[in-house]
Amino acid sequence: MALAPGDDLEPLMAGSGLSATQSAVEAARVNAYARDMAAGDWTWLPPNARSPIIVDRAGNIMSGHHRLVAARLAGVDVPEAAVMRFPGVTSRPSRPWDSVAVV
DSSP, X not given: OOOOTTOOSHHHHTTSOOBBXXXXXXXXXXXXXXXXXXXXXXXXXXXXXXXXXXXXXXXXXXEOHXXXXXXXXXXXXXXXXXXXXXXXXXXSOOBOGGGSEEO
């Protein structure tokens, strides 16, 4: 499965317990990440990991939208150690997944 521009993210992200705070994700970037994740070529944990995924206490994604969508697309679990929990709530407005554009 691959994302294409114009796809609706709601079915893919339903049940994740997370809300988006950005208005768009790039299909090509998500697909590239998902391919690497599905192939086992993705490093979630230090020392070679990418930046942590940051989620506030309300479940709003502050950083890591592309990686989280890619993980769902690839059917892989994100290790809890790869997620940094922000103790507060972001000031960025959250949005439902069906309002996040796939470009």
